[in-house]
Amino acid sequence: MAPVPARAVRVENLSVGYDRHPAVVGLSGLFAAGSLTAVVGPNGSGKSTLLKALAGHCKPLAGRIDLGDLKPSDIAYLPQVHGLDLKFPLTLEDLVGFGFIGRRGLFGGFARTDRERLYGLMAQVGLEGLQRRPIGSVSGGQLQRALFARVMAQDAKLVLLDEPFNGIDARAAEDLAQLMARWPEQGRTVIAVLHDLDLVRRLCPQSLVIARQAVAWGPTDHAVAPEQLTRARKLAESWNVSDEPPVTVVQHAEHVG
Amino acid sequence: MSSLLGDQMTLMALKSASAGAVALAFGGAPLGVLMIARRLSLMGDALSHGILPGVAIAFLLAGRDPVALTVGALTAGLIVAGLSSLLARTGKLPDDAAFAIFYLSALALGVLLLGKMGKADEMEALLFGSTQALDAGGLVLAGAAASATLIGLALFLRGVLGEGADPVFMKTLGARFGLSHLLLMLLLALNLVAGFRAFGALMTVALMTVPAAAARFWAKGYGGQAAWAVALSAVSGLIGLFLAAVWGAEPGALMTLCAALLFGVSALVGSNGGLLQTRLAKAHLKGLKA
16 A cells, blocks of 8 residues: 555644633644654543544644644544444445445546455454455444544545554454554544553554643653653643633643654 | 226226336435444434525425425425534534424424415325326436435445444544545435325335335345345335335335335345244253253
8 A cells, every 4th residue: 555645733722622611721732744642541531532633523622733744534433422324224234335435426437456456454453354344233342343443444644543453352453453553653633531541551652642732742652651651641630620621731741753 | 906996996097107116216225224333323303404595495485296296395305404414513412303303393484384275185295206207307307316325325335334333433534524424314305205205204204214224134244235235125115015006095105015024024034033933042052951
């Protein structure tokens, strides 16, 4: 697969949330071109909201997101909760094939190489022989693998994954994570919300620890240090009391260019 | 053969109505499968009522002129479809409520206009079909609607399916794909208008959705369901028309009842989750456990 030229993503003083309640406050920094960044933080710390905003699904309350010249079709987004209608008459093969829409357009037919690639991708995520199964008849883990294969089919420059290995057994999750870890070499910028800190330390060179605000952002060794995680947890506990974002920023986030 | 025919329908009329019913099956049934999958079956009903004021105004301006009636129906249908979609897209109301508001208003307006013109009888013919067969122009329209539907779906199917199955994903790719919803409604309105003069607006919708519902018991993917729906719709249409000719009854109603009967058979013996198959599978499982 030829490397795709990737673009960096910059956020400036970004606040996002719902109904004027911010889930992320004052986030500034750069996701470098061709980097793999893990987004880590306690529940409710704004990880999913941040990804949603980067994917263009919710508008910033303040600040801005600079995606450079990335078009919507250059972005692949795998949300934490899929929006699939499982009763829809679709097979796993159809579902993964949607990944080609961004490149081929609505009119463009699939080339023979697309079909070969589709079957190759499904094999890579462990779905051989299940191509014709209806989406409503497979397990949660199998569906998640199909959605992961669809992300791969999109061949996107920016990949946003929100807990992509949820519901997948440990061995398959490891295989998919290894696939993900190779994407930056192909020129893709990858931002993934992950819970498994062991996986983050092994595979993700960069990390953003977030607790509504950036707690740490930089090389994983430093960002996912125990003291940073403790700070994030303490911040999270403080909202449970007030349920409002902290008024003062504890410390400036570490940024990488 | 003609001796079998009642006063309601001549042989020529039967032939032309049969061609119309087959055209409607090819155009309407694949749309029906999409409407059911997208939980938009009500949209068909909404549109079938929504065309009333357009037809009434066409009556007022041009009498029974078929071109005027068709244009009036299509215009009104598109206005109802467009406004309902706009309202639904605000996200404040579910789709079905948005449709209910516009089609009920359109129905009220249509009833008022036809009543004022002293044409209340026409409303029954409009909703349930008149025994007048399709004229040549009507047949051309039915054929055009079927062709437009098949071409439209061939071009846009991926977007229409994607938007229905996974709107979040399609939204990430860019909002322009929202057009597929509009296309679906445009084609629906076109097929509805093509069928309403012969079979009635309500019965035309029934021939789109009932065979599509039955097809769910025979096939898993969209392609298979669409093929089954076309076949079931065409068979219902042809048997219904034949019985209508023999008994001198309303063709639209008999076609719909045939479709309902085929739905019942499909639900019972269908190979994709039919009642009998489910029972047999349960019995088999019980046997294995014992």
